[in-house]
Amino acid sequence: MDFPLANTYGARSELFLQSADDYHRQRHRINKRLNKLRRNLNIVTKDTKNYKEKCKENTISAENYDMDTAFGDLSLYQIERDLLYAQETRLLLDVHTSKSKERFLVSKYKKALKNAHHLLSVIANEQDQYKVLEILTYTAIIDGSLAVTKRKYGDALYSFSVARCSLQFLYTHQNLPAAFTKELYYDIIDLVVDPALKVAALQTKSSTISDLAQLSKEQVFSNRGKLSYLSKAIQIVEKEGPSYITPSNEEESEVLREITWSSYTAKICSNEISLAIMKANEELKQVVDSDTSSYDSALMSYLDAISFQEQEMERSEADADDAESQEQHIVLTYLKYNYLLLRIRRDIAIMKDLDNKAMAKNNLSRQKLLELWKDYLKVNDSILDSFNEVKELPGIANDDDIMDMIITLDVYFQIKKQMKLAQAYLISNGYVASLALVSNCNDLIESVKPFSNADELKGNLPKNSDIEDLKVKVNEEKSKLFILASYFKDNGESAPVGSKYLIDEVKKFPEYSATQLLENIAPLKVDFEPVNVKPVLFDIGYNYIKYEGVGERHFSKKNTDEPMRENVSDDSIDRKKGGFFGLFGR
Structure with missing residues (x-):
């Protein structure tokens, strides 16, 4: 019970x-x-x-x-x-x-x-008022079902309106056991209450049939004394959440009726979604670019608005025509697009905090620095994943301006990732790998298009000036790493960064013994290896200089069946030796 x-x-x-x-x-x-x-x-x-x-x-x-x-x-x-x-x-x-x-x-x-x-x-x-409210809601559904069966649609409209307002209130305030989820209340609305409300509204020719939430609030607010046993349900809801039974007055409060995004304009189908979007936009104004914690409220508000919109689309999927369905998808894309961009801005703020933490400590160990950069790369990967999600949103691929902006931002953060990896290889004396990464960054940044509409870049999103600064940094790093990779080995034996010799790091004094200090002051031992020289000139001269007193040259016999002639005249020998390299004078 x-x-x-x-x-x-x-x-x-x-x-x-x-x-x-x-x-x-x-x-x-x-x-x-x-x-x-x-x-x-x-x-x-x-x-x-x-x-x-x-x-x-x-x-x-x-x-x-x-x-x-x-x-x-x-x-x-x-x-x-x-x-x-x-x-x-x-x-x-x-x-x-x-x-x-x-x-x-x-x-x-x-x-x-x-x-x-x-x-x-x-x-x-x-004493448990939520339990009493559930029983009253159950009773209201029975009363409404009986009224529909007897074709008393006015009574059914009121009973189901009380049930709908109560279920929305319970969704927010009631805590169900682990075996059930709060979606149960919306399931009852979708499968039991709303279909009956639509039938009753059509039969009574209600003017607000398109917005059942507003319709139910109007019915409860204007007919609160119609059924005495349901008055207690209205009292319980009104005591803790009067907004659940109070219809919105367009003259008293401005409610967002449509949204304009990119080249699209779409109507908002319910006040519930409208209020959720307005709340998210208000929370967005409170965001401070450098404060990572200030993003949380706005992100949660956008998630709530997305959830409301998805639920509304599921409810009206069967009854909505193509135009209404398209407008609902535009609203959903608008919410998801703004949520993802805000999440990217939050991640950029986290990356800047990690960079500042690494730069603030001069004597940071290599291991600690690499750990900070590892966290940096994780956040960067999250940004790249967010851009992929943005690209997959419906309608994004058809908008050239937004698509160009997203591609430019995506390439920008790919370069940021590779530059950070290049720094990690640099402090580990991996000069060739670092140079390869920076060279790839140079190729990528040359293909980056500047932002055509800088007004779309809100908050701490990169601007055209940031792209130019990154281009200068990439060129500088490429020149420096080209020199390092050309003159120093990757094993670090002769490298000036992280060298074992005291002369290369005069500001540090390692804990060496006296013998180790003498051995590691500077690279004093230089090993020379002999170079084998081939007597090329002697070979050339031997072919055309005739040495006196040497006598006849003896040729080895070839392994053939035909014997060589044993008697060779001196004239024939002289004739064979004539000419440069034995090629001329024959």
């Missing part, structure tokens, strides 16, 4: 009841639960012949409930059993109409409403 709507509609939603047979089986489960409760409470009526006279359930009072809340559960499940029977009958009527079944349906709703009134008298002393 702690959560009446969760124990009834919540149990139904968990079982995914669809057909008449599903409701029939659930009704039998409730019957078994009722029999168990009767036995536990010792109120079983054995004299079935005189059941109406001797039935103990009709004599349950507030005193019984004060002693044991299970008496309230008994009445609640009796109502639920009748409603399940009514829903089962309604589904059968959809297949085959029958006057007898229609009368039976009305009788079940009447019986459920009678038991609901009895339950309200039983819980008269209940």
Whole structure:
């Protein structure tokens, strides 16, 4: 009995009841639960012949409930059993109409409403006002369903309006157990209340049928004394949240009716979404670019507005035409676009804080510096992910100005990421890797287009001047790293950054012993290696200079079957030696 709507509609939603047979089986489960409760409470009526006279359930009072809340559960499940029977009958009527079944349906709703009134008298002393409000909401739904069945649409409009306002109030204030979520209240609105409200509004020719939230507030506000037993529900809601039953007056308060974004204009379908957007825009004005904590309220407000818009789109998906659906998608894209840009601005502020933290400490160790830069790169990756989400939003690809701006910002932060990686390689003496990253940055920045519309860049988003500054920095780093990579090894033995020799770091005095100090003052030991020289000139001269007294030259025999001539004349030898390299004079 702690959560009446969760124990009834919540149990139904968990079982995914669809057909008449599903409701029939659930009704039998409730019957078994009722029999168990009767036995536990010792109120079983054995004299079935005189059941109406001797039935103990009709004599349950507030005193019984004060002693044991299970008496309230008994009445609640009796109502639920009748409603399940009514829903089962309604589904059968959809297949085959029958006057007898229609009368039976009305009788079940009447019986459920009678038991609901009895339950309200039983819980008269209940201190938990949210529990009482759930019972009153349950009763309002029964009363509205009976009125629709009897075609009394004016009464149905009021009852379902009370139920809708109460469910919205419960969504904000009631805390459900872990087994259920607050979406249960909106599920009841979407599946039970709103369809009946639309039918009643059409039959009564209401002027605000397009905005059911406004319609329900108007009905509750103007007819609050129409049903006395529902007046308590209005009092509970009005005490803690009067805005849930007070219709908005356009003359007294300006409500945002449409939004203009890029080249699109779209109408806002409900006051609830309008107020959420206005709240998000007001929170946005309170954001301070350098204060990372100031972004939280605005980000949460945009998320709430996105959630309201998505829920509204799900509700009206079946009834909305193409034009209305397109306008709703424009509003959703507008909210997501502003949320993502604000999240990017928050991440930029975090990156600047990390940079300032690294620069503020001169004697920061390499490990600590690398840890800070690792966090920096994580935030940078988050920014790049946000840009990818922006590119995937509907309509962004069709807007050339916004798309060019997003691409430029995306490339800008890709360069920032690679420049930070290059710095990390630099302090680790990885000059070649650092130079490769900076060279790639140079190629990227040459292709960056300047922003055509600087007015779109709000807050701390990069401007054209930031792109120019980054271009200068990339060129400077490239020149410096080219020199370092050309003259120093990657292993750090001769590197001026992080060198082991004292002469390269005169401001630091490491904890060396006397022997280690002498060995590491400067690189005194230089190893020379001999270079093998080939006597090229001697080879050239040997081919054409004739040495006297040497005698005949002997040639080795070739491994062929034909023997070489043994007697070679001196003239033929001289003739073969003639000419430069033996090529000329033959």
